[in-house]
Amino acid sequence: MIATSKHMNKSMQWRIAAFTAILIGMAAMPALGRQNVRNDQGYVDLDRVGDWSSFLDRDPKIDVSVEGALMKLVAEASRVEDPELADLLHNLKGVYVRGYDTPSQDYERSRRHANEVGRDLADQGWSSVIRVRNEDEHFQMFAKYRGEAVIGMVVLSVDKASRETTFLNIVGNIDPAQIGRVGQKFNIGNVPNWN
Amino acid sequence: MTLYDSDSQEWLDDRIEAYLDGSLPTQDLARFKALAAGNDEVQQALDVARLISASLRSLPDEPCPDFVSRNVMSHVRHDLRKSAWQRVESFFMGIRITYLKPVFAVAALVLIVVSSTQIGGQVGVESAQSEAEVSQALSDVKWTLAYLSGVGKNTGTTVKANVIEDQMVGPMSRSINVLSEN
Numbered sequence: 001m002i003a004t005s006k007h008m009n010k011s012m013q014w015r016i017a018a019f020t021a022i023l024i025g026m027a028a029m030p031a032l033g034r035q036n037v038r039n040d041q042g043y044v045d046l047d048r049v050g051d052w053s054s055f056l057d058r059d060p061k062i063d064v065s066v067e068g069a070l071m072k073l074v075a076e077a078s079r080v081e082d083p084e085l086a087d088l089l090h091n092l093k094g095v096y097v098r099g100y101d102t103p104s105q106d107y108e109r110s111r112r113h114a115n116e117v118g119r120d121l122a123d124q125g126w127s128s129v130i131r132v133r134n135e136d137e138h139f140q141m142f143a144k145y146r147g148e149a150v151i152g153m154v155v156l157s158v159d160k161a162s163r164e165t166t167f168l169n170i171v172g173n174i175d176p177a178q179i180g181r182v183g184q185k186f187n188i189g190n191v192p193n194w195n
Numbered sequence: 196m197t198l199y200d201s202d203s204q205e206w207l208d209d210r211i212e213a214y215l216d217g218s219l220p221t222q223d224l225a226r227f228k229a230l231a232a233g234n235d236e237v238q239q240a241l242d243v244a245r246l247i248s249a250s251l252r253s254l255p256d257e258p259c260p261d262f263v264s265r266n267v268m269s270h271v272r273h274d275l276r277k278s279a280w281q282r283v284e285s286f287f288m289g290i291r292i293t294y295l296k297p298v299f300a301v302a303a304l305v306l307i308v309v310s311s312t313q314i315g316g317q318v319g320v321e322s323a324q325s326e327a328e329v330s331q332a333l334s335d336v337k338w339t340l341a342y343l344s345g346v347g348k349n350t351g352t353t354v355k356a357n358v359i360e361d362q363m364v365g366p367m368s369r370s371i372n373v374l375s376e377n
Contacts, residue, residue, distance in 0.1 A: 078333055089336065
């Protein structure tokens with residue numbers, strides 16, 4: 001390359017540079033597609049917002065990140081068994097869940113921390129849809145809108161009874177009614193491999 | 196070619212035309228003037244050319260017929276499109292295969308690196324994601340949807356499923372209905 005470049009004129013160098021840029025652009029396109037989910041306004045980085053792992057000093061016992069091509073494969077995998085679920089999943093770009101054990105002694109400070117996280121989300125343009133705060137439970141649901149459409153949903157729950165903190169984010173074109181309808185088909189206890 | 200490279204008639208005509216158009220190079224201008232001043236034949240040819248040029252300029256301008264303009268413009272547009280495509284074509288055709296070898300090598304390397312590090316969500320997933328992983332992901336997603344739809348029933352005592360129905364699903368459905376009616 002070095003030897004031949006001596007004989008190349010500037011025009012040729014420009015052509016090769018442009019051609020290389022086009023090839024690299026084409027190569028990087030799928031990766032950019034995946035990155036798009038995480039650049040979406042409905043996306044929340046559950047590992048950074050609130051930094052629950054550091055706060056509770058433990059790894060999440062529930063760690064779900066389904067996005068991009070995997071989400072499409074999951075949608076297609078459910079096509080035969082449940083077409084409505086497949087349609088719903090096709091409209092979703094990502095599903096993320098982090099669940100942490102939260103012993104009783106951590107409940108109060110976790111609840112306060114959840115309050116702060118909720119305020120941060122509100123500052124970032126998330127609309128509080130449901131908020132329940134009492135002695136035994138802190139529960140917040142947020143939605144991100146684009147016009148009339150819901151493009152993101154976040155649930156943050158600190159539950160004293162189950163001793164669990166759950167942080168959840170779904171991204172995409174969300175139809176809450178459809179989620180309610182489809183989700184009712186599944187029983188949490190009957191869905192394996194959660195814990 | 197300089198003024199004294201040739202004394203042919205064609206050469207002289209070119210110089211006279213350039214002189215009258217004002218496009219004669221500066222270094223030739225003085226020489227041409229000197230030549231014309233010292234050579235009667237050249238001076239005479241210059242006078243005739245000047246007369247013809249002045250006569251032509253004095254003729255009234257005739258408007259170009261519309262159909263001619265349209266025809267010419269359509270050819271111009273066609274040529275422009277053609278030349279644009281030719282430029283693109285010549286751009287790529289002008290790259291010699293010898294030079295392309297390292298380019299293809301670099302592009303292939305980039306493709307491999309990007310694929311192995313980031314495309315996991317695309318190419319990698321389709322080839323590397325096993326059926327078990329997809330099944331696991333499907334279970335996870337189902338759980339999440341179940342959690343969302345049954346939120347309250349399983350997470351606490353205060354939030355009930357009908358709260359979501361009343362406060363979120365209901366208003367949104369009503370808004371969508373209003374929009375679809377409009």
